[in-house]
Amino acid sequence: MLTMKDIVREGHPALRQVAEEVLLPPSDEDKETLRQMLEFLKNSQDPEIAEQYELRSGVGLAAPQLGINKRMFAVHVTDDKDNLYSYGLFNPKITRHSVETTHLEGGEGCLSVDRDIPGDVPRYKRITLEGTTLENEKVRLRLRELPAIVFQHELDHLNGIMFYDRIEDYAPETD
Ligand SMILES: O=CN(O)C[C@@H](CC1CCCC1)C(=O)N1NCCC[C@H]1C(=O)Nc1ccccn1
Numbered sequence: 001m002l003t004m005k006d007i008v009r010e011g012h013p014a015l016r017q018v019a020e021e022v023l024l025p026p027s028d029e030d031k032e033t034l035r036q037m038l039e040f041l042k043n044s045q046d047p048e049i050a051e052q053y054e055l056r057s058g059v060g061l062a063a064p065q066l067g068i069n070k071r072m073f074a075v076h077v078t079d080d081k082d083n084l085y086s087y088g089l090f091n092p093k094i095t096r097h098s099v100e101t102t103h104l105e106g107g108e109g110c111l112s113v114d115r116d117i118p119g120d121v122p123r124y125k126r127i128t129l130e131g132t133t134l135e136n137e138k139v140r141l142r143l144r145e146l147p148a149i150v151f152q153h154e155l156d157h158l159n160g161i162m163f164y165d166r167i168e169d170y171a172p173e174t175d
């Protein structure tokens, strides 16, 4: 099973690479990796397992965070209407998005970042995202609010972008 020692931290080159498309249909190895990533998220959200294996709770995990330069990530998150979004996706891409943006109250964190970085991280409020599932089926997901934020955070990892890259820097007072 995956634990925190499998997750690379800031400074590891994989976090700053543009990940490679996964060849479809996904290989057994890629499917097994993605399944393990989804399992990690579920374990990390189980208080007993998380405590036993010292897992930081996560709602998303991208392959580059394991040092794997492939366009695949897992998400396991429940929205404010108690809808569970649990997916392992290959080659995800945003095909549509709102102009309107939102941000996670209190800012974002990252399992690959062992420090707190304050600041709003702007995300599209609504997105349409397409990808291929663990069953090698194409899906089109219409997401909003927290699920949309999580998928955007994961997609950024596939493009070598960290959440704090998006925190706008205020220009120093000029007057
Ligand atoms: O790339 C993937 N990662 O780095 C794991 C991150 C992904 C989330 C960060 C912001 C959006 C996606 C993650 O899950 N966390 N980051 C570290 C702190 C704990 C945890 C978290 O934000 N949990 C959470 C958030 C909202 C509601 C419930 N739980």
Ligand code: NI
Pocket (backbone or CB within 6 Å): 109, 110, 111, 112, 153, 157
């Ligand atoms: Ni992250």
